[in-house]
Amino acid sequence: MHIWTILGIVIGVIILILVVVWLVGYSGSSDSEILKPDGTITGKALIVYDPGLSGGTKTAATYMAEDLKSKGYEVKLASVKSGNLSDLSGYNFLIVGSPTYGAKPTEPITSYLNSLENTDNITTGVYALSAGDKNDAEIVMKDILENKSIPVKIAVKYGNSAFGASANPNQYSYFISQLLS
Numbered sequence: 723m724h725i726w727t728i729l730g731i732v733i734g735v736i737i738l739i740l741v742v743v744w745l746v747g748y749s750g751s752s753d754s755e756i757l758k759p760d761g762t763i764t765g766k767a768l769i770v771y772d773p774g775l776s777g778g779t780k781t782a783a784t785y786m787a788e789d790l791k792s793k794g795y796e797v798k799l800a801s802v803k804s805g806n807l808s809d810l811s812g813y814n815f816l817i818v819g820s821p822t823y824g825a826k827p828t829e830p831i832t833s834y835l836n837s838l839e840n841t842d843n844i845t846t847g848v849y850a851l852s853a854g855d856k857n858d859a860e861i862v863m864k865d866i867l868e869n870k871s872i873p874v875k876i877a878v879k880y881g882n883s884a885f886g887a888s889a890n891p892n893q894y895s896y897f898i899s900q901l902l903s
Contacts (some may be wrong), residue, residue: 753780754804757787757797764794765814772802772828774821778851782880783819785891789898790815802830808837815845815901822852822859822879835866847876847901854881876900 767790771783787797800807810816820827827850846867850859864877878897
């Protein structure tokens with residue numbers, strides 16, 4: 723009888739931890755903000771991300787947005803759950819980021835990519851965060867878009883840790899410079 727009590731407590735603690743992690747992952751998951759450059763606006767970019775459980779994808783998106791802003795771009799930085807992101811008119815660039823779960827992007831990102839239609843004259847890039855060594859979610863995202871005749875200029879995986887995103891903003895500058903080239 724004593725072992726069942728201990729087992730029940732352990733299972734209860736695990737469930738509590740999972741609920742807390744889930745709540746933390748979804749807090750702030752519907753954020754959206756506009757970043758404007760200090761000087762003349764060169765163009766407009768939309769960065770859509772799913773923050774995932776660790777928030778690493780949002781961290782990477784924020785670094786990319788700051789880099790674009792420093793280059794004169796007005797950037798809409800938006801969680802995939804923040805509302806209508808399908809209207810791409812007026813944007814020069816679309817960047818989509820997702821954590822990797824089961825070698826795939828998250829379902830909200832997959833649904834968003836499948837909903838896209840009009841991407842004329844928009845340069846697109848995708849990135850994924852993953853703890854694994856294989857390229858996976860970014861390839862799935864690229865394939866979804868290219869199967870819809872939406873070309874993807876750059877697809878990158880960041881990670882090899884449980885949290886994926888590096889705290890070094892310079893790591894994401896390469897992505898932006900490739901997208902802008």
